[in-house]
Amino acid sequence: MTTHDRAEVSQEGVSVTKRGKWGELVRHLEALLRLKNFPVAIKLLESEQELKENRWARRPTEKLTLCQLISIVRTFDWTVGATAEDFLFPMCASIIGLAECPEVVKDGTFRSFVWCKTREDAKRCEDSIPKIPTGKYKAVMLAPLVYDPFEPDIVLIYANPAQMILIINALQFEDYERLQFFCVGESSCSDAIAQCYLSGKPSLSIPCYGERRYGHVQDDELVMALPPNQIAKVERNLKELYKQGITYPISYCGAQISPLPMMPPVYQKLTEGKEIDGWGLPPRKITRW
Numbered sequence: 478m479t480t481h482d483r484a485e486v487s488q489e490g491v492s493v494t495k496r497g498k499w500g501e502l503v504r505h506l507e508a509l510l511r512l513k514n515f516p517v518a519i520k521l522l523e524s525e526q527e528l529k530e531n532r533w534a535r536r537p538t539e540k541l542t543l544c545q546l547i548s549i550v551r552t553f554d555w556t557v558g559a560t561a562e563d564f565l566f567p568m569c570a571s572i573i574g575l576a577e578c579p580e581v582v583k584d585g586t587f588r589s590f591v592w593c594k595t596r597e598d599a600k601r602c603e604d605s606i607p608k609i610p611t612g613k614y615k616a617v618m619l620a621p622l623v624y625d626p627f628e629p630d631i632v633l634i635y636a637n638p639a640q641m642i643l644i645i646n647a648l649q650f651e652d653y654e655r656l657q658f659f660c661v662g663e664s665s666c667s668d669a670i671a672q673c674y675l676s677g678k679p680s681l682s683i684p685c686y687g688e689r690r691y692g693h694v695q696d697d698e699l700v701m702a703l704p705p706n707q708i709a710k711v712e713r714n715l716k717e718l719y720k721q722g723i724t725y726p727i728s729y730c731g732a733q734i735s736p737l738p739m740m741p742p743v744y745q746k747l748t749e750g751k752e753i754d755g756w757g758l759p760p761r762k763i764t765r766w
Contacts, residue, residue: 502712503623508765509715510640510725514551515621518629519670521573521609522616525560533626534558534618543569543666544684544692546619551635552693556620572667573617574609592663606661607671622708629705631673637697639727641681644701646723647714648679656681663687665700673702720760 503516522528528536533556537546542565546557561570570576581587585599593599620626634644645656658681659668668682680702684694694700703711718724722741730739737745742757 497625499625499708500623502708505712505766506634506708506715507623509712509719510636510643512634512636512640514635515554515623517547517550517633517635518620518622518626519573519631519633520618520620520627521614521630522558522618523614525616528558528560528616528618531556531558531618531627533620537563540565542566542687542691543572544688544694547633547666548692548694550619550621551633554621556618556624556626558616558618560616568664569666571608571611572606572664572671574611574614575617577611578603588663602662606664606667607659607675608667609671609674631670632703632705632708633669634701634703635694635698636701638699640725641699641701643715643718643723643725644711645679645681646718647711648707650714650717651710658682669700669702673704677704679703679707716763719763719765721756722758722761 499518506512506516528534535555535557537557537559540563541559546559549555549557561567561575564570564575567576567578568582571578583600583603585593585596585601585603588599588602589596593602618627622629622632636644648656656679659672660683661668663685665682665685665688669680672680672682682700682702684692684698684700688694688700689696730736737748743753743755746753746757
């Protein structure tokens with residue numbers, strides 16, 4: 478599959494090649510979640526030539542960090558690409574498998590100057606950071622997913638905590654599992670991108686100091702990395718939750734009054750010990766597109 482192919486996601490969430498499907502899914506996500514910026518598609522490339530052949534991909538004119546490239550995509554609405562040489566530090570490139578970190582980073586010396594009390598603490602931190610293995614990939618390309626730019630390896634969504642819990646609700650609506658997330662500290666791109674790549678599962682991360690300072694992530698934002706085959710599941714189940722009245726923005730009912738009148742009738746039956754035979758409300762019609 479080339480980077481010029483576009484992706485379709487079937488009802489079962491399995492990606493297949495066809496032009497034009499991602500756009501509809503993303504527009505639905507934007508409408509249901511009121512997202513402020515573009516979900517980011519990330520494609521790891523085995524050849525730099527693939528990057529050169531993409532006429533939309535902009536290369537950095539200065540050496541940048543990975544979080545800066547992500548910020549450009551999600552806010553500037555651009556497609557960007559990079560090799561290891563385009564990154565300011567090898568740590569950024571190492572997260573996505575484009576380079577190895579130098580020994581002064583691996584042994585904890587560098588991190589111990591700021592983020593950890595001792596070099597031993599810093600080395601434990603470095604050893605815990607998930608990274609995509611080096612050797613396979615030579616470049617990376619990032620673009621707004623809504624334009625069907627290529628078949629992504631990972632999708633990033635930036636959103637506030639209320640929006641994120643609805644994404645989690647949608648993921649758990651079917652095939653339920655308890656989700657676990659990780660935090661290495663000052664390397665949120667690894668907790669999101671690399672963790673998702675290695676585990677094949679959604680990965681929620683608290684953006685770190687660097688991503689907020691250089692990647693312009695706002696105080697109220699979190700980031701979630703999703704395998705592409707989960708996007709259709711999220712969209713499908715957000716619609717199901719919407720029909721039951723679970724929507725964003727989340728409306729307030731009042732902190733000093735009984736919430737029962739604002740709840741579906743099933744909760745009234747629960748408090749009264751009556752037989753429960755359904756939600757008690759007709760499905761809500763989706764009117765956001």
